[in-house]
Amino acid sequence: MTLNERTGPSNRHTENIGLHGYSIRFSPFNPNHLVVATSQFFGLAGGGTLFLLESNSEDKLQELKSFQWTDGLFDVVWSESDPTIVVTASGDCCLQIWNLTGNQAPNILKEHTKEVYSVDWARTRCDQFVISASWDCTVKLWDPNRKTSLNTFSGHDQLVYNAMWSPHIPNCFASVSGDGTMKLWNSLNSHYPSASYKVHDAEVLSCDWCKYDQNIIATAGSDGLIRGWDLRNLSQPFFQLIGCEYAVRRIQFSPHNLSTIASVSYDFTTRIWDFSKNSGPIETIKHHSEFVYGLDWNVLKRGQIGDCGWDSLVHVFTPSSLLHI
Template identity: 90%
Template sequence: MASFLTPNRHGYSIRFSPFNPNHLVVATSQFFGLTGGGTLFLLESNSDDKLQELRLFQWSDGLFDVVWSETDPTVVVTASGDRCLQIWNLTENQTPNVLDEHKKEVYSVDWSKTRQDQFVISASWDCTVKLWDPNRKTSLNTFNGHEQLVYNAMWSPHIPNCFASVSGDGTMKLWNSLNPHYPSASYKVHDAEVLSCDWCKYDQNIIATAGSDGLIRGWDLRNLSQPIFQLVGCESAVRRIQFSPHNLSVIASVSYDFTTRIWDFSKQSGPVETIKHHSEFVYGLDWNTLKRGQIGDCGWDSLVHVFTPNCMLNI
């Protein structure tokens, strides 16, 4: 396992590059994101199982999420506590391009995965999701409908113009980015705040949600009346989930119970492996699409870990 310390910065989000298997970025905040600034780390994992800092970038407020461009290996977008998005060029020292329209903290950012269009969505505590062209200063659309703050919004990797959003109101909403007025569908998916969602990489009809109730639920878009699976085992809120890019039924999660867990919903409702290498809330999670089985996580203990879970060696 390779580890890296982000001194006086608490990890919120980690993302592997879709272009370089050894590069990753980590978005962090000072003072647990409650006040102070933020730092974006560009790291490299080398053959010695070590993480090396290549560059770092400072922002005046806490950074809560980060995503890579799908077309440019030098560009990432971050979301921050000062209501803004920042578009960074990782090869330059210039200040980032700033997108400032949200009314409250921006908690989630995602770049579209289908090749037809290249758009960014941002989810905010102002209860909205916004659609952006990264080359424009103003948003293209604003999506209203959630009654409480929006924690996460994620593009479908299969269906053009389709994304899902989840909120403190317990609902998941599906949207067509061409129609900002009404969601395509809205369902109560947890009797608690919904903190994260992710799409299955191998079946366009499967999406999973995770809540402050500690549950992970899977849904089939063709019938959302009840979950197709429920994963149980986290002792606190599940902060982030992500389907494996290499296995249809494998999901990773990170939680406020200090754990990272690997699940296989085709086999059992409990975790197939539980990793306890953090001493605080675990916030960030990502699979490396270019290295089978490799995963990264980060947490409020200022530690970043890159590793391959034992159970993934045989899957």
């Protein structure tokens, strides 16, 4: 699907004007629904658009709804408790909580002092909190039903690109930053990290937790490397994946297989890896003509992934390497 060539009403002020994909997320409730966060003019100026899309049996995409914001949207995540709610992060220091069933303005959470680049919703049953990572070098903890944050976590020396909740350990999240470190946090006990590790000699742009082993986490950097870490021994990575020509923008472990990872990169590729087999990709997909920014696995459809990029394209597909896994 091309974001700049959409069907439907055209009375919105950013219609057909330079929309570039930043983040894509499949619904955890409906296997055919997904949201895409976009920005005008590569996120450098203009507004943002949030799309609610539906994929059919042939993975063709149809726009169901779209929502406008006055600044670029850099990330989006679904609520883990309500199938009608998503949260976006934007360039004007805000989070927006959207109700996809209506046309009302979103609830706005604003405490960060610079761009908010990452947002994640806790997936453990005991809590339903949101974390946001910002270029102001902090991570904030939010209750979506409150206007003010519950906590602010300081410790990174440079902008924070990504913060992700552990899917296994309650109140635990990781963050990665331009300072080359990954930090682990307990959201209940402290404003400061419980552990900090130098994981790349470069900016760290993304991290993700293994869905099958609570001790495994991966990081990706502007050095083009993906590294896997075992929290029981962080003296060196226990795997390293090599093959991306430029920075790795986002990584995600498969929800269906322990050792499978997907990545997207500034080299215009989406790659599939199996760290149990070798250090190179098992498949490289080249269907974008610009930086690929957004990536997600469909938890409800085995092997299906989605990606989006600065070329305004959104793809939903099952890589050939995953057809029989």
